[in-house]
Amino acid sequence: MSYLTVNNATKQFGESFMALNGVSIAVERGEFFTLLGPSGCGKTTLLRAIAGFNDLTSGEITLAGSNLRAVPPHQRDIGMVFQDYAVFPHLSVFDNVAFGLKPRKVSAADIKARVIPALDSVRLGDMAQRLPAAMSGGQQQRIGLARAMVINPRLLLMDEPLSNLDAKLRIELREEIRDMQQQIDIATIYVTHDQEEALAISDRICVMNSGRIEQVGTPQQIYGDPQTRFVAEFVGTLNTFQPGPALDALLGQLGLSAPPDASWAVRPERLVLAAAGSPNEGAAALNGTVTKYTYLGREAHVQVETPVGSLVVQVANPGMAATRQAGEAVSVLVPRDAPMAFGADGARIGG
Amino acid sequence: MSYLTVNNATKQFGESFMALNGVSIAVERGEFFTLLGPSGCGKTTLLRAIAGFNDLTSGEITLAGSNLRAVPPHQRDIGMVFQDYAVFPHLSVFDNVAFGLKPRKVSAADIKARVIPALDSVRLGDMAQRLPAAMSGGQQQRIGLARAMVINPRLLLMDEPLSNLDAKLRIELREEIRDMQQQIDIATIYVTHDQEEALAISDRICVMNSGRIEQVGTPQQIYGDPQTRFVAEFVGTLNTFQPGPALDALLGQLGLSAPPDASWAVRPERLVLAAAGSPNEGAAALNGTVTKYTYLGREAHVQVETPVGSLVVQVANPGMAATRQAGEAVSVLVPRDAPMAFGADGARIGG
Amino acid sequence: IAQEGSVVIYTAHKSSIVDTLLPIFEQETGLKAEVVKLGSGDIAKRVQAEAGAPAADVIWSISGSQLTELKDLLEPYTPPEFDKIDPQFIKDPSWTPYTAVVYVLAVNTDLQPLDTAPKTWAELADPKWSGQIASARADGSGSAMQQLQTVLTVFGDEGWDKYAEIAKNFVFTDSSGAVPRFVADGETSMGLTLEDNALEYVQGGAPISIVHLTDGTAATPDGVALVKGGPNPEGGKAFIDWAMSKSTQEKLAMDIGRRSVRVDVEGPAGTPNLADLTLVNVKPLSDFGGAEEVLAKWRTAIGE
Amino acid sequence: MTAMPRFNFWTVVMILTWVLLFVLLFIPVGSVLVSSFYDQSGNLTFGNYLKFLSEPRFHQAFVNTLVVGFGGLAGALLLGSIMAFCVSRFVIRGGKFVSLLAILALVSPPFIGAYSWIVLFGAGGVVRGFLRDLGISMPPIYGVGGILIVFSLKFYPYVYLMVSGALSNVNRSLEEAAEGLGLTPWQRTFKISFPMVFPALTAGGLLALIHAIADFGTPRLLGRGYNVLATEAFTLYSAEIGSNLSMATTISVVLILVSMVFVLLQRYMSRRNVYHGNMINKPVRMQLSGWRNVLAHVAVYFIGLCGAMPVIISVIYSFRKTSGPVFQDGFALQSYERILFNLGDVVRNSLTFSVAAVVLIVMVGTVVGVLVARRTNFNTALLDGAFMVPYVMPGIVIGIAFIAAFNTGPIVLTGTALIIILSIFIRRLPYTVRTTASSLRQISPSMEEAAVSLGYSPFQAFLRITVPLIVPGIIAGGMLSFVTAINELSSSLVLYVGSTMTMPVRIYLLILDGDFGTAAALSTILLLISGCAVYIAFRFMGRNEQALL
Numbered sequence A, B: 001m002s003y004l005t006v007n008n009a010t011k012q013f014g015e016s017f018m019a020l021n022g023v024s025i026a027v028e029r030g031e032f033f034t035l036l037g038p039s040g041c042g043k044t045t046l047l048r049a050i051a052g053f054n055d056l057t058s059g060e061i062t063l064a065g066s067n068l069r070a071v072p073p074h075q076r077d078i079g080m081v082f083q084d085y086a087v088f089p090h091l092s093v094f095d096n097v098a099f100g101l102k103p104r105k106v107s108a109a110d111i112k113a114r115v116i117p118a119l120d121s122v123r124l125g126d127m128a129q130r131l132p133a134a135m136s137g138g139q140q141q142r143i144g145l146a147r148a149m150v151i152n153p154r155l156l157l158m159d160e161p162l163s164n165l166d167a168k169l170r171i172e173l174r175e176e177i178r179d180m181q182q183q184i185d186i187a188t189i190y191v192t193h194d195q196e197e198a199l200a201i202s203d204r205i206c207v208m209n210s211g212r213i214e215q216v217g218t219p220q221q222i223y224g225d226p227q228t229r230f231v232a233e234f235v236g237t238l239n240t241f242q243p244g245p246a247l248d249a250l251l252g253q254l255g256l257s258a259p260p261d262a263s264w265a266v267r268p269e270r271l272v273l274a275a276a277g278s279p280n281e282g283a284a285a286l287n288g289t290v291t292k293y294t295y296l297g298r299e300a301h302v303q304v305e306t307p308v309g310s311l312v313v314q315v316a317n318p319g320m321a322a323t324r325q326a327g328e329a330v331s332v333l334v335p336r337d338a339p340m341a342f343g344a345d346g347a348r349i350g351g
Numbered sequence C: 001i002a003q004e005g006s007v008v009i010y011t012a013h014k015s016s017i018v019d020t021l022l023p024i025f026e027q028e029t030g031l032k033a034e035v036v037k038l039g040s041g042d043i044a045k046r047v048q049a050e051a052g053a054p055a056a057d058v059i060w061s062i063s064g065s066q067l068t069e070l071k072d073l074l075e076p077y078t079p080p081e082f083d084k085i086d087p088q089f090i091k092d093p094s095w096t097p098y099t100a101v102v103y104v105l106a107v108n109t110d111l112q113p114l115d116t117a118p119k120t121w122a123e124l125a126d127p128k129w130s131g132q133i134a135s136a137r138a139d140g141s142g143s144a145m146q147q148l149q150t151v152l153t154v155f156g157d158e159g160w161d162k163y164a165e166i167a168k169n170f171v172f173t174d175s176s177g178a179v180p181r182f183v184a185d186g187e188t189s190m191g192l193t194l195e196d197n198a199l200e201y202v203q204g205g206a207p208i209s210i211v212h213l214t215d216g217t218a219a220t221p222d223g224v225a226l227v228k229g230g231p232n233p234e235g236g237k238a239f240i241d242w243a244m245s246k247s248t249q250e251k252l253a254m255d256i257g258r259r260s261v262r263v264d265v266e267g268p269a270g271t272p273n274l275a276d277l278t279l280v281n282v283k284p285l286s287d288f289g290g291a292e293e294v295l296a297k298w299r300t301a302i303g304e
Numbered sequence D: 001m002t003a004m005p006r007f008n009f010w011t012v013v014m015i016l017t018w019v020l021l022f023v024l025l026f027i028p029v030g031s032v033l034v035s036s037f038y039d040q041s042g043n044l045t046f047g048n049y050l051k052f053l054s055e056p057r058f059h060q061a062f063v064n065t066l067v068v069g070f071g072g073l074a075g076a077l078l079l080g081s082i083m084a085f086c087v088s089r090f091v092i093r094g095g096k097f098v099s100l101l102a103i104l105a106l107v108s109p110p111f112i113g114a115y116s117w118i119v120l121f122g123a124g125g126v127v128r129g130f131l132r133d134l135g136i137s138m139p140p141i142y143g144v145g146g147i148l149i150v151f152s153l154k155f156y157p158y159v160y161l162m163v164s165g166a167l168s169n170v171n172r173s174l175e176e177a178a179e180g181l182g183l184t185p186w187q188r189t190f191k192i193s194f195p196m197v198f199p200a201l202t203a204g205g206l207l208a209l210i211h212a213i214a215d216f217g218t219p220r221l222l223g224r225g226y227n228v229l230a231t232e233a234f235t236l237y238s239a240e241i242g243s244n245l246s247m248a249t250t251i252s253v254v255l256i257l258v259s260m261v262f263v264l265l266q267r268y269m270s271r272r273n274v275y276h277g278n279m280i281n282k283p284v285r286m287q288l289s290g291w292r293n294v295l296a297h298v299a300v301y302f303i304g305l306c307g308a309m310p311v312i313i314s315v316i317y318s319f320r321k322t323s324g325p326v327f328q329d330g331f332a333l334q335s336y337e338r339i340l341f342n343l344g345d346v347v348r349n350s351l352t353f354s355v356a357a358v359v360l361i362v363m364v365g366t367v368v369g370v371l372v373a374r375r376t377n378f379n380t381a382l383l384d385g386a387f388m389v390p391y392v393m394p395g396i397v398i399g400i401a402f403i404a405a406f407n408t409g410p411i412v413l414t415g416t417a418l419i420i421i422l423s424i425f426i427r428r429l430p431y432t433v434r435t436t437a438s439s440l441r442q443i444s445p446s447m448e449e450a451a452v453s454l455g456y457s458p459f460q461a462f463l464r465i466t467v468p469l470i471v472p473g474i475i476a477g478g479m480l481s482f483v484t485a486i487n488e489l490s491s492s493l494v495l496y497v498g499s500t501m502t503m504p505v506r507i508y509l510l511i512l513d514g515d516f517g518t519a520a521a522l523s524t525i526l527l528l529i530s531g532c533a534v535y536i537a538f539r540f541m542g543r544n545e546q547a548l549l
């Protein structure tokens, strides 16, 4: 049996609204498990149910084999980072972080020995004596993070713990989080809205939608082998081919087939931009006109109008010179293994 | 004169802490201007000074030529999205958004005609009658966004308006924001911690650090031609070469030179991974061993131990098969125009 | 604010008395009575506070000694039947004696059979009554002060010692009006109070008997007086005339249980004649060193 | 807000407020208090103060004052917080009824309250008698212990009212975070919830403390020689013989100074503790089960019923048969018949005066409360301090001051209804200022800023955003003002004339006459009116009533 299991969880708000609608997950010890999903899909609701702040309408939760729903929240020994920070305004930064150590009967010296490194790890070492009211949003968020990690809980729940931090710090902190969780060998459930972060940090990802689970899998599975159209669209960018004779021709050229009501899509980075009319090997070429160029630093997105609709093509490592002007004629190459087909119900076909 | 100018703004908190330390910016009409910087660098402080909630310690602010500091906040006609949402808890979603239209003497019919599309544009159309208390974090954030945009203000200030939303929705909403601002031809100042978002959406970016400006420029300038080491490190990932004979040899091979106290760095996407010992044209090759592989969906980061230190190499469009195992021997190619040099004071040399 | 034909009256009379008597006044004189009913101390204070622009015409029924203290603010007036008043009650020209107040011991016969109850001040000093005698505080209540003065008058040089012995048995109440209630409720078995107060409880059916102490009972007057510079002096005079009239005084004695100061009016039913009591002529405070000194000694006596 | 010196709405409010304070408070009261520096014959002297310092009985009274003050405070805090916590966090059956009891406990007319305790627990008290029949002997309620019990039960509603509102506004995530970190609900309450409501707790505690220090009726009736400064002052003031007004004033000044010290202390203590909530993430009430549920219900009902005991007794006694002042066996409507004939006048007076005063109080108090809580600068800090003065000023001093100030001179008001309304107004204004300020301190200012950025002037933003959010606070304050205004005695006793008599004055006079039955009947009517007002306030609050109850 897994370390943490949630079985068929439902949560009803009001008369009829189901914020969770039969969610089951199983998380292993040492695993970094991420919940990913659009705003309002029930991520916070699920975390709060595990932490015990919001009992489920129905379903079971077990942790290390014992029924968690029967344990009062303060005995669950679960660290939680709150979406709204929930920093204690009347305590200094140090005391906020030390707060959870006191009921654990840690000696004063040990408290200091644990809190200071924790503050350092979230880059707040020199703000230990400040009050949270005089701190920026991101600084407060980091207090909440240190506070949850310092107690070495049995389970770590994090609700968008890095949403107010810059990418630099996010990357540093997510490494810290990973290190810590692997050190003390617990499980972490992590909520994020940042797909890239989810892909980078997670052992497994659970994509949720409207209170249901769409797919659970490793980052590679989720991104590279999405099982539903929703997952494919939500994680990463997706170009959908317009149905019509041009698409049929393209599929024919690539030797691909699917039921008539299926739709076809492709990721921008699987497409290749070439000069108009340039030769293509092992791929079908589409003629097109550039309509928009978006610079993203280490890559660029070029929007191209083609016979199968408007497609976004990702160009890696764009120098200044790579800039494409709107109206330029180009050729888009579609490799044979790039397109994915989805049935009318959204489920992946083949793949 | 620019549409909005901030001249030599300083803001002191308490005895000595300078949250803003001589900040000057000029934003043109129709421009989308982004403040980017680490947590606690003074972004919120600057926005609040422009909105009038926190008067500056010294400095001038003008909007459309008139002195803004003399105008009381409610007459400034500046829309603001707050970092903590600041949603009115006693009003329904509709009334929250309609709130700013009332003092503008918009008729009841017009209010409806404007609020409903605004709600639709933030994907809250079917939640108009709900109270904010029963809504998720991201939903609340979107109320704040719609509320600020619906009044068509002279200036739009946004403090991390999308931080709690998933990438999908972020992209959709930032398109909406751009469209709207271009329609009514105003200026937008946008705070984000997301570099990629800043690069994608901005006309110009202002990178701040500890209450000062590091660099102002277009996304291409900021990412591709950073003027300081801070900017280069903060926006995007940066590999720094370890000084030593190996580096000297590499620079000699590439024909590059700089003062002795300069440090050299390179972006991961400018490096190319090749099989060990593979031929290299127009680039210097470094032998190395893979130490870590991070999958990021449309790309992957491979960490390689080389004679000039540990380098991250970005691989575009990594298929399942592209996974590198730790310990694999590889060759890292460094193109001649890839390395950047920075002086001891952090300023870019050459470039 | 007095209107034409209205008299502003400050009184310490109980509401029940005011409600009985004033309609008669209004009917007999055709004047309108505007009443402010307060405790007697409050009336004195209020008249003092309003000295600059007096609002009252008449003060009705506060103790003689208080009126004497206010004499600078009062207008001397002699009603027509002044000669019918018992001269022992006439103390000062600034006010007119109105009724006579007799000081008594009220005994709760459920708790303390009358035959073994104390009959004299001397017996009250017996330590066995400890915690049994309710009394008001002399520093708050004029009647308690009268009782103190009575003891001092009766026992002469030993007065303070005797009072201290009696005071050891006291339980203090917040006002003299509360004493008979205390006794009636059984909070204490007896209490020092005013005759008419006690009488009300007797008539109301409470288990109370009245004891007139045989080694010295005090009877002191309360009075009516005209306020100097009041808005309607003629009305005020008319009120005093009415208050001192034989019919009013008889009503007071018969229906209300007050003793008249007029020699031609009988005492209330069921009370002994004044002549049958051991009345002492209570010496004024000045004989004991003045109010300040007496109060200081009183505090020592009660052990504060 | 901005530091720019602009002549805006708030500046005008500030100036008007100062004018108000000077005309209605500082000038009249100042001139009265100065009289403590004069002796009986009008010479300038420090003699009164020297006497205060040298006489042991004043020392004793001073110590006793602190004892009953802090004892009463401790009791009120204990009872008030327990009740506030249970009612705002647990599902309590009939919770509204209990809150009503708490508020009505404030409507216990002077003296009748303490008398009720004697009826129950005095030497001849009903409860003692009953217990004696069962063979249990229990000491009578007299002495310092009795005073403390009565004070606790009498003043806990202040704490309860303030704290329950604040408790329901604490950001829920904070409490959850604490629980998640391993604190038991009990520890969490102490370490998180109470610090969050600390300003409200101390504000309520302050009210209880000041009232406990200033109350003379209870120690006088129950103290049995346990004198406090208030009884000393009252005795010196009201003595029929040898009254010493300037010494009484001196003691009042000492009393005022002592209270002022506590006021400043409270402000100092709650200075740092300003926590904004977002008003969105409010706590939900928990359904308890088993013995905990029983315990919570027992606690709440026990406190509520004990606190309302005087009120209950006076209702019962109002229906008892009487003969003269003596209660007889059996029930009758006699007492009501006796008050009927001029009941209309006093009821109308009481209602119009207190409604007029409360309307003024709510309007002025809310605006000033916002000024004090939000436009913080030196001037408003001073204003906030100045508003503490009526808090600690005995009503009788204000009454005397008003007579002296408005009897002659440019404004003559004596004998009018206005003078009574104004005296109530100035005395109760701080309640609303305080409650408004303390509920405001719980609301993040960014909400008002959002409204300003949308084009509302600061005043409109305040009206449209802040006022709705603090309505429960305003109503709580207004209700407190109303209930205390309609019970106001000490200043109107000095100010009333025949045509402006109010119910409490009449009750007081009836009690002075020993006419308890009639007094109880009138008290019951007063209670009924107050109860209706409270009920209407609850209705009126609509969905916000949660915050108060």
Ligand SMILES: Nc1ncnc2c1ncn2[C@@H]1O[C@H](COP(=O)(O)OP(=O)(O)OP(=O)(O)O)[C@@H](O)[C@H]1O
Pocket (backbone or CB within 6 Å): A133, A134, A135, A136, A137, A138, A139, A164, B013, B014, B017, B019, B037, B038, B039, B040, B041, B042, B043, B044, B045, B046, B083, B193
């Ligand atoms: N009221 C205050 N008193 C003292 N220091 C303050 C106050 N408000 C903010 N600061 C400090 O000023 C600095 C700038 O704060 P600001 O809120 O502008 O940061 P920010 O750039 O918006 O950061 P974030 O991205 O984390 O929101 C921070 O270091 C913060 O701690």
Ligand SMILES: Nc1ncnc2c1ncn2[C@@H]1O[C@H](COP(=O)(O)OP(=O)(O)OP(=O)(O)O)[C@@H](O)[C@H]1O
Pocket (backbone or CB within 6 Å): A013, A014, A017, A019, A038, A039, A040, A041, A042, A043, A044, A045, A046, A083, A193, B133, B134, B135, B136, B137, B138, B139, B164
């Ligand atoms: N108390 C409540 N009453 C009714 N509906 C609620 C309540 N709390 C949340 N909801 C609804 O439940 C759904 C799930 O909310 P939840 O907070 O779990 O979303 P989330 O996935 O965390 O979203 P976000 O990423 O925006 O924070 C939302 O649609 C929300 O509106």
Ligand SMILES: [Mg+2]
Pocket (backbone or CB within 6 Å): A043, A044, A045, A083, A159, B136, B137, B138
């Ligand atoms: Mg959420």
Ligand SMILES: [Mg+2]
Pocket (backbone or CB within 6 Å): A136, A137, A138, B043, B044, B045, B083, B159
């Ligand atoms: Mg910020």
